[in-house]
Structure formats: structure tokens, C-alpha cells
Amino acid sequence: MSAMGTVPHGIFAQHLCPNSVKGIEELGSGRRRIVGAQLANLRTHNAAIKRVGASRRLRGCGTKRGDQNRNVQLSTRCTIEPREGIRNFAPVVEPQSVAVPGSGEWKNVTDIWRTAVEKFGDHVALNDPHHDPPTKLTFKEAYQEILDFSEGLRVYGLKPSQKVALISENSYRWLIADQGILSAGAVNAVRGTRSSPQELCGVITHSDSVALVVDTPETYNKLASHLQVSLMFVVVLWPSKSANGHGSAPSGTPTYTYDDLIKTGRTSLSRRYISKESAPSDSRMYTVDGFNSPGFTSPQAPSDASKSTDLATIVYTSGTSGSPKGVMLSHANLLHQIVNLPEVVKPVPGEIFLSLLPPWHMYERSAEYFVLSQGVCVVYTSTKRFKVDLARYPTDFFVAVPLVFSTMYSAIMTQIANGSAVKKAIAMTLIAASLKYKQMEKLIDGRALAYARVEQSSGAAKTQWLIASFMLLILWPLHILAQKIVFSKILASICIKKAAISGGGSLPSHIDNFFEAVGITVLNGYGLTETSPVAAARVAQNNVLGSVGRPIAKTEIIVVNPLTGKRMPPGEKGIVKIRGPQVMKGYYKNPEATEKAIDKDGYFDSGDIGWIAPFHEVGAARKCGGVLVLDGREKDTIVLSSGENIEPTQIEEIALQSLYVNQIMVVGQDERRLGALIVPNRDEGLVGILSEEELEQKIRQDLNKLAPQMQCPIGPFKLIDEPFSVENGLLTPTLKMKRGVIYDNYSKDIADLYPSRK
Numbered sequence: 134m135s136a137m138g139t140v141p142h143g144i145f146a147q148h149l150c151p152n153s154v155k156g157i158e159e160l161g162s163g164r165r166r167i168v169g170a171q172l173a174n175l176r177t178h179n180a181a182i183k184r185v186g187a188s189r190r191l192r193g194c195g196t197k198r199g200d201q202n203r204n205v206q207l208s209t210r211c212t213i214e215p216r217e218g219i220r221n222f223a224p225v226v227e228p229q230s231v232a233v234p235g236s237g238e239w240k241n242v243t244d245i246w247r248t249a250v251e252k253f254g255d256h257v258a259l260n261d262p263h264h265d266p267p268t269k270l271t272f273k274e275a276y277q278e279i280l281d282f283s284e285g286l287r288v289y290g291l292k293p294s295q296k297v298a299l300i301s302e303n304s305y306r307w308l309i310a311d312q313g314i315l316s317a318g319a320v321n322a323v324r325g326t327r328s329s330p331q332e333l334c335g336v337i338t339h340s341d342s343v344a345l346v347v348d349t350p351e352t353y354n355k356l357a358s359h360l361q362v363s364l365m366f367v368v369v370l371w372p373s374k375s376a377n378g379h380g381s382a383p384s385g386t387p388t389y390t391y392d393d394l395i396k397t398g399r400t401s402l403s404r405r406y407i408s409k410e411s412a413p414s415d416s417r418m419y420t421v422d423g424f425n426s427p428g429f430t431s432p433q434a435p436s437d438a439s440k441s442t443d444l445a446t447i448v449y450t451s452g453t454s455g456s457p458k459g460v461m462l463s464h465a466n467l468l469h470q471i472v473n474l475p476e477v478v479k480p481v482p483g484e485i486f487l488s489l490l491p492p493w494h495m496y497e498r499s500a501e502y503f504v505l506s507q508g509v510c511v512v513y514t515s516t517k518r519f520k521v522d523l524a525r526y527p528t529d530f531f532v533a534v535p536l537v538f539s540t541m542y543s544a545i546m547t548q549i550a551n552g553s554a555v556k557k558a559i560a561m562t563l564i565a566a567s568l569k570y571k572q573m574e575k576l577i578d579g580r581a582l583a584y585a586r587v588e589q590s591s592g593a594a595k596t597q598w599l600i601a602s603f604m605l606l607i608l609w610p611l612h613i614l615a616q617k618i619v620f621s622k623i624l625a626s627i628c629i630k631k632a633a634i635s636g637g638g639s640l641p642s643h644i645d646n647f648f649e650a651v652g653i654t655v656l657n658g659y660g661l662t663e664t665s666p667v668a669a670a671r672v673a674q675n676n677v678l679g680s681v682g683r684p685i686a687k688t689e690i691i692v693v694n695p696l697t698g699k700r701m702p703p704g705e706k707g708i709v710k711i712r713g714p715q716v717m718k719g720y721y722k723n724p725e726a727t728e729k730a731i732d733k734d735g736y737f738d739s740g741d742i743g744w745i746a747p748f749h750e751v752g753a754a755r756k757c758g759g760v761l762v763l764d765g766r767e768k769d770t771i772v773l774s775s776g777e778n779i780e781p782t783q784i785e786e787i788a789l790q791s792l793y794v795n796q797i798m799v800v801g802q803d804e805r806r807l808g809a810l811i812v813p814n815r816d817e818g819l820v821g822i823l824s825e826e827e828l829e830q831k832i833r834q835d836l837n838k839l840a841p842q843m844q845c846p847i848g849p850f851k852l853i854d855e856p857f858s859v860e861n862g863l864l865t866p867t868l869k870m871k872r873g874v875i876y877d878n879y880s881k882d883i884a885d886l887y888p889s890r891k
Contacts, residue, residue, distance in 0.1 A: 482508025
């Protein structure tokens with residue numbers, strides 16, 4: 134959060150060498166004294182940097198420029214001596230001793246609940262204030278419902294390893310259903326309700342699901358006429374005022390409400406209290422209330438039916454243009470996230486996590502598992518209630534896609550723009566000064582990513598450090614004024630006490646910088662559904678804006694040449710590959726796609742283009758070494774800022790139906806909407822004497838007519854004169870577009886399509 138009170142002492146103490154702190158403490162004598170202290174100790178400062186760099190130089194993960202080849206493989210678990218791993222290069226990111234209670238005993242995801250009940254039993258785990266009835270469950274009560282749900286499934290005939298389709302939006306009952314299915318040793322196939330009935334039924338069929346869990350009767354009614362498989366039963370999580378009771382669904386499949394299932398499971402469990410004297414050797418007792426009751430068997434849950442290597446869930450990737458692929462994640466994949474995310478954020482029992490994203494979104498799902506294992510309370514909200522709930526529930530953490538941060542930013546800037554001319558001018562001036570202040574702060578602190586690719590000389594680093602220090606002193610009063618006049622109001626409405634975490638897409642730099650200036654810690658995580666999802670993340674101790682941070686524990690990230698497969702040196706772009714315990718088992722019933730995605734060495738091809746920042750001993754980027762920076766996608770799929778995956782090829786093919794479009798490349802990675810680069814058809818017989826403006830109008834009219842056929846309509850577009858060809862390097866020999874090359878060649882034109890990013 135922002136420093137709202139006495140800022141000078143803390144601000145400068147973290148940037149200057151130890152001998153300079155004395156000068157800072159005498160701030161009351163005037164800023165000239167601070168400058169004098171800085172000048173007097175500049176040589177000491179840089180010498181200290183050199184000593185730290187030399188003593189903490191990596192052996193095997195990268196060293197000086199001459200050893201760049203050894204810097205290619207970025208791993209937090211290199212095969213080198215302890216305390217010389219990658220985090221030790223920068224002391225601010227050394228791993229802390231974070232004890233994850235019970236993690237050594239966890240064999241599957243639902244084991245976290247046994248530990249949670251013992252550690253945090255009477256603390257509130259789940260708070261769902263917006264469903265009817267509003268519900269709060271302690272860890273003990275939540276685990277009891279999970280066991281009841283699991284037992285109810287068993288009574289209805291579900292067996293271990295069978296698949297259950299879970300089609301629902303966010304609520305506490307989604308989590309109970311999810312954990313109940315896993316506790317029964319079964320596998321869930323998850324998807325949201327907003328997909329088309331055909332796609333959802335395709336998920337049910339492809340996953341070999343024998344049962345279905347939906348959020349409302351309306352959801353099931355939408356699916357019933359399209360289902361082509363027989364199901365053992367259907368469970369409806371929430372009743373509807375328009376529903377005509379329950380019993381049999383239109384298809385004749387037995388249908389039960391959530392309450393039915395819980396009651397059935399609890400009744401069955403009540404008969405399973407077996408005294409030690411009369412219990413057979415394999416008997417189990419599943420009731421939470423009996424954990425410490427004398428005369429009963431030790432508490433063992435049905436989760437014993439699952440081993441860590443067993444399949445836990447099948448997550449279907451978005452893709453309405455084709456058949457979605459089912460990502461198979463094991464219990465071990467998910468446990469890796471739960472056990473190792475404390476290195477990114479360190480929750481305290483009783484803190485609040487605001488749940489906003491859909492629960493089947495792997496960032497949200499893994500985050501919920503993790504925070505619950507730490508004793509944190511999950512509060513469920515929605516996009517409509519998010520603003521109110523941020524103020525109502527003082528939030529310590531929440532996970533969101535970039536679009537959420539973009540929406541928050543737009544709302545803030547709109548409110549400023551609607552003020553009087555004087556207030557607007559003052560606010561914008563102070564914001565600009567604060568952004569510049571933070572830029573200087575990063576230069577001094579060694580987190581200026583823009584300088585990471587080229588190593589600075591000692592002299593250049595000293596000069597830059599001195600200028601930045603001077604600018605920091607000049608800008609500091611304006612930054613403090615901005616905190617008091619502008620940012621304090623923003624912080625009052627966005628009450629995030631620890632960190633907001635962005636995932637599912639790259640965070641736009643102007644939004645990243647803005648929230649840093651405001652005083653809200655925004656961390657950026659990176660990964661894919663196929664990596665459970667987190668592979669790398671920024672940490673608050675060394676938050677390098679513009680990057681997605683370093684790999685999390687036991688994770689390796691390399692960058693390779695897309696054509697040769699050879700590893701790229703630090704600072705050079707290539708395809709990002711990931712290896713670690715979180716990498717999926719494969720795509721369900723799709724060995725060809727699995728073999729293509731995971732190489733013989735176990736590296737998953739992310740399809741993302743990125744580069745790894747080199748390590749430098751001195752300079753503005755000395756703490757950036759080893760962070761991963763994303764720079765687009767090799768794969769065709771475009772991820773909008775909402776997290777929605779768009780397949781551009783199909784949209785391009787539809788757009789080519791226009792006679793005025795000769796070639797087209799759809800863009801929009803991390804943006805709100807799609808844009809396009811269009812090579813128009815300039816055939817004289819067609820366009821005649823049309824002006825450029827008239828030609829654009831013709832193309833716009835055609836695109837509007839074709840929009841209903843598209844997964845997502847095309848917004849702004851830019852006409853370009855030079856056709857894509859093999860000769861100019863924009864097409865492959867097989868006449869496929871080189872999207873990355875085209876993007877680089879026309880990066881300014883693409884940026885002009887989205888002026889709000891500037």
C-alpha cells in the first residue's frame with residue numbers, strides 16, 4: 134500500500150547505501166544534506182554493488198556476458214550448491230522459511246482439508262453472501278459438507294476414477310462439489326455455463342462423464358435436448374424460482390438437488406460410526422465431528438482412493454472455432470501449486486481472499502486451493518458486486534484477469550475527467566509526476582526492465598544513478614501531494630491490503646505503472662491451463678514491472694529458437710518452454726496433441742514468445758536478472774484482456790469474404806477487442822476512384838455484415854499498402870503468415886489501433 138504518512142525516511146533508506154542513511158535521517162536540515170550524502174557515498178554504493186554481484190554470481194544459471202550460454206536455462210532448482218540458486222543473486226527475493234502445514238502428508242488435493250480442520254477448524258472458510266440463502270461455513274463445516282457430498286455421490290453409484298461433468302458458475306457450492314467429486318476418488322470435467330449447449334454437451338461426451346452437476350435447472354434444461362449420452366444422475370446446486378420442483382429431468386435422468394445429495398450423504402455417514410472394537414480392518418469413518426471422539430476409528434476420508442499421480446480434473450480450453458482440448462491435471466500437478474505458492478504471497482490465517490473469476494479458470498481454482506490451505510477466508514463476489522464488495526470486505530488478496538484492472542483504471546480516469554477543468558489539470562499533473570517519481574525509483578532500485586538487455590558500464594550506471602537520485606528528490610513533494618490529494622481517495626475505494634494478482638494475460642504497462650504509483654501492489658503471474666497454471670510470478674520484494682517474474686519453485690523455464698529448438702541466450706526472444714511438477718499429464722484422448730505439446734525432455738511448449746533478462750552486476754536493471762518477459766504468442770490463439778481465447782484464423786477466413794479485403798491479420802493480444810491489419814484489394818475494376826476513406830467505409834460495412842458469423846467482431850483496423858509475401862519475409866514458403874514478424878514490422882500501426890494504451 135502507499136505510504137500515507139512519513140514517507141521520506143523509508144523511501145530513501147531503501148535506495149541508498151548504508152552510509153547514506155545517516156544523511157537521510159537528517160532530512161530536517163534540508164534536502165541539500167541528502168544530496169551531499171549521496172555524492173559522498175556514490176563510490177561506496179557502486180563498490181558494494183560489485184561485491185554483492187561477485188559473491189552471489191550464479192554457477193550454472195548464468196554469470197557475466199562471457200557466460201551467457203549458462204544463463205539460458207532459468208530454474209529455481211538448479212543442480213548447484215545450496216544458497217547459490219537464482220534467488221540469491223538478489224537478496225530481496227531470497228526464499229523465506231514458509232511452513233506449509235501438513236504438506237508432507239498430502240497425497241491428493243482434498244487432504245488439505247484435514248490439515249485445515251486441525252489448524253483452523255472454527256475459522257470461517259467460505260462466505261457466499263449473494264446466493265439464497267447467504268452462507269458462511271467454517272473449515273470444519275465446509276469439510277463436513279465435502280464429505281457429505283462425496284458420500285452422496287457414492288450412494289448414487291459413482292465409483293473412483295469415473296468422470297463427472299461440473300458445469301457451473303462461481304459459488305461456495307461449486308467448491309463443495311469440486312472437492313466432493315475429488316474426495317470420492319472421481320475426476321471432474323469443468324466448464325462454465327456461458328458456452329454454447331453444443332460445446333458443453335461436447336465436453337460431457339468427450340470426457341466420458343457418467344454424471345452431471347449443474348448450477349441451476351435452467352442450465353440443465355439448456356443442455357437436455359442436446360445430450361447424446363445417458364447419465365447416471367444429475368445434481369442441481371441451486372434451486373430456481375421458476376423450477377417445478379425436482380425429481381426427473383426432461384430426459385428421464387434421475388435429478389437431485391444439492392440438499393438431497395447432502396442429506397443422503399450425511400445419513401449414510403451417520404451409519405459409519407464404528408467402534409474400534411467391532412470395526413473390520415478396512416473400515417473407515419468419514420464424519421468430521423468424530424475426529425476426536427473416543428471409541429471410533431481414525432478419521433480417514435474417501436480421498437484415500439486417490440494417489441498423487443491420479444487424474445484429478447479435465448479442464449477444457451476455450452475454443453469455439455474447434456473442439457476444445459481436455460487438459461488432464463493430476464493431484465500432484467495441483468499440489469505443486471498449493472505447496473509452492475507461499476513463495477509468491479504469504480497469507481495469514483483469517484485474511485480475506487475475494488473470489489471474482491470463474492471457478493473453472495485455473496488461476497482462480499489453484500488460488501482458492503492455496504489460500505484455503507493457509508486458513509484464509511474466501512468471499513464470493515461477482516463483476517456486478519465487485520466494487521461494493523471491495524469496500525464491504527477489506528480484501529487482502531484477489532486474482533483477476535487484466536480486463537478487471539483495465540476496467541478499474543478506466544473508471545478512475547473517467548471520474549477524474551468528469552471533474553472541473555482545474556481539478557482535472559491538478560490531478561493529471563500530480564499523477565504524471567508520481568509516474569515519473571516511480572520511474573526514477575526503479576532506476577535507483579535496479580528494477581528498470583527497459584535497461585535489462587544491454588549491460589551498462591560502471592560510469593554510465595553511476596551517472597544515471599546520480600541523475601535519478603536528484604530527480605527523485607525533486608519529484609518527491611509532488612508524489613506526496615498526489616498521495617494525499619488523489620491516491621488516498623482511490624485507496625479508500627479499492628481496499629486491497631496486500632496484493633492484487635493478475636493472471637490469464639499480460640498486464641498493460643500503463644495500468645501496471647499506474648497502480649504502482651497509487652500504492653497498490655499488483656503482482657503478475659504467468660502460466661497456462663496446461664501448467665496448473667502458475668509457472669512464474671512476480672513477488673512483492675522484487676516486483677519487476679513489465680515482467681512476469683521468475684519461475685516458482687521446482688520449475689524450469691527456457692527460451693528456444695522456434696526453428697532450430699536451440700536455447701536462446703539471455704535477452705533474445707524465442708519460444709517459452711516450461712518443465713516442472715505442474716505440467717499436465719496430457720490432453721485427454723489426444724496423444725498426438727500431447728506429443729506435440731510436450732517434448733521428449735518433458736518441456737511444455739507454451740506457444741508464447743518471450744525472453745529472459747540477463748544478470749548484471751551494476752546498473753538500473755541489476756535486480757531484473759532472471760525474470761521472464763513476454764512479447765507475444767507464437768501460437769495463433771489471441772487472449773483478450775478478459776481472458777477469452779480467440780482463434781483468429783476462422784475470423785480472418787470470414788473477413789476474406791469481403792471483396793475489398795485481400796489479406797488480413799487479426800490482432801488484439803491483451804486488448805479489450807480485436808483489431809486488424811488489412812491489405813485491401815486495389816483492383817481498379819473494383820475500387821475505381823474510391824478514396825482511402827471511402828474504401829475504409831466499404832470494408833467496415835462488409836465487416837459489420839459478417840460480424841454475426843465471427844466468434845468476436847473486428848473493431849479498429851488499419852489499411853496497409855505492401856502485401857504479405859515470401860519475398861518480404863512476411864509469409865512462409867508454404868504461404869502462411871509469420872504473425873510475429875508482421876507484428877514487429879507494424880507494431881506502431883497496431884499500437885495506434887489502441888490509443889488508450891499510450
